[in-house]
Amino acid sequence: MLAAVTQPDIVLVDMRLPDAIGIDVLHALRAQAHMERLTCIAISANALPEDIAAARAAGFDDYLTKPLDAEHFLARIDAALTRPAAAALARSPG
Numbered sequence: 001m002l003a004a005v006t007q008p009d010i011v012l013v014d015m016r017l018p019d020a021i022g023i024d025v026l027h028a029l030r031a032q033a034h035m036e037r038l039t040c041i042a043i044s045a046n047a048l049p050e051d052i053a054a055a056r057a058a059g060f061d062d063y064l065t066k067p068l069d070a071e072h073f074l075a076r077i078d079a080a081l082t083r084p085a086a087a088a089l090a091r092s093p094g
Helices: 002-006 022-030 049-058 070-082 084-091
Strands: 010-014 039-044 062-065
Touching: 010 022, 010 070, 022 039, 022 049, 039 049, 039 070, 049 062, 062 070
Parallel strands: 010 039, 039 062
Antiparallel strands: none
16 A cells, blocks of 8 residues: 555545445555554545445544535645644544
């Protein structure tokens, strides 16, 4: 997985990839010790509350729906990048 090598600050995960489901990608990322606190944002055309709730329950830090509004998208990315320590603490056990 490229993210494991490059160690990005944030990963955007499409929820419906041709060969994977976004939640499975999230779990694969977070299963790696050095990636467990990585900020991950789900991207999807599905805007149903239950889809958003399922992604949040799985551990995504945010959920954005397509089509993306550029200004809103960039604001959410900026917000995610300014709170990585808080997000990491919220996800860390005990």
